Amino acid sequence: MFFSQAALSWLGVLLQERFGHEFILVHENNSLRLHHSTAVGQIIFDNLFAAFHQSSSDFPCREWNAEAEGYQPAIDDLIPVPGLAALPSRLIEHKEQGTVIHYDILGLTYWMLSRLEEVGRTDLDNHQRFPAASSHAYKHGYLERPIVDEWLHILGQVIQEVWPQLVLKQHQFSMRVSHDVDAPSQYGFKSWSMIARMMAGHLLKRHDIKSFVTAPYVKLATRTQLNSADPYNTFDWLMDVSEANNLKSAFYFICGGNHPNDGEYQPEHPVIRNLMRRIHQRGHEIGLHPSYGTYQNPELIKQEAERLHAVMQKEGIIQNVLGGRMHYLRWEQPTTLQAWNDAGMSYETTLSYADRPGFRCGTCFEYQAFNPVTQKILDIRIRPLIAMECTVIDSVYLGLGITDNAQNKFLELKDKCRKLGGCFTLLWHNSYFDEQKAFKQIYKRCIEG
Known part of the structure; x- marks a missing residue:
């Protein structure tokens, strides 16, 4: 059978x-x-x-x-x-x-x-x-x-x-944008010794006087809130763009971990709490980004989910739906999925490949999760991720760069979702706008219409 x-x-x-x-x-x-x-x-x-x-x-x-x-x-x-x-x-x-x-x-x-x-x-x-x-x-x-x-x-x-008498459900195309907050600030949470090394690199290697001056200024200014001069502080701009397109951005925060690939911030820090409060006040979503070493450890995922809940509660942030995505898209099926379910999360949106964009689950529709090992229907829902910006742009992956080819790849995938009345889900990190104008143009073009 x-x-x-x-x-x-x-x-x-x-x-x-x-x-x-x-x-x-x-x-x-x-x-x-x-x-x-x-x-x-x-x-x-x-x-x-x-x-x-x-x-x-x-x-x-x-x-x-x-x-x-x-x-x-x-x-x-x-x-x-x-x-x-x-x-x-x-x-x-x-x-x-x-x-x-x-x-x-x-x-x-x-x-x-x-x-x-x-x-x-x-x-x-x-x-x-x-x-x-x-x-x-x-x-x-x-x-x-x-x-x-x-x-x-x-x-x-x-x-x-x-059954010609049946009227089948019609689906309307939609889009979801989300942002993994790996680094909310380029300089604000780094040690002064690291700031000194970064300043040396800006000056001696890249001859970038502006960044040389910005680094210590942003470090000193980041006490209770992010500074407007911080290159990674794109949060208000991202929310502006989403609102202009009748979308809500989801921002997923790291709440633990001690691996070098993890975040340098703590969710309880006044800067992060103020950021979460501002996101919520503007009607956007906060979610979880479990740390690098959690994908095989259900207890750690649960602990980090509880930590996020606690911070949100202290800030008076109430959301009916709480979901997120694994850091580095690390995933072990079905261990990670079951962990999200058991942590009481509403949805999970990791499932795309890091090395290539596309339809890892074969669908652009959200759906109820199923554990193929225990053969049980789960409470959590899966929102397949279709494209991550660095998957398309970075040379270690598809490597299309900041080009028309990269933009067209995003739009091709979006068009396929549109033809089926599905949902195009796009991940773009708040810290991935180094070449401000070119990156922002591609991002805006991806989510318009």
């Missing part, structure tokens, strides 16, 4: 969220039958794929021409078909017993959204992350396609054929 009863229940929840109707899934032998809760008829998936229930990236992938069989693709005529070594003469057939789909669409949905592919993997990068380069999606060229959404788009058309 491929699907547990819990997995079938979870898939039912996902289908109801997507289509706005209650469906019943029945597993019989090597097939899966989809029934509507009140209408007569069925859709049969008669070719279930065992690899969609394993932690593996080693299986074939073909392409299916949707229009050739009379279906309207969302993005491109040719849709990747992970798992099939050869295509049948027709992928979708109308038979006496019901409409038969000779492809395991729901198995693909389960495998991608549960991130079962990543469980127990050892082919990790230098930060112990499962990289895009190891994924089936990257190897077969569909990482920049919301593959699950594309197939559910086709399934929606089959549903309309089988």
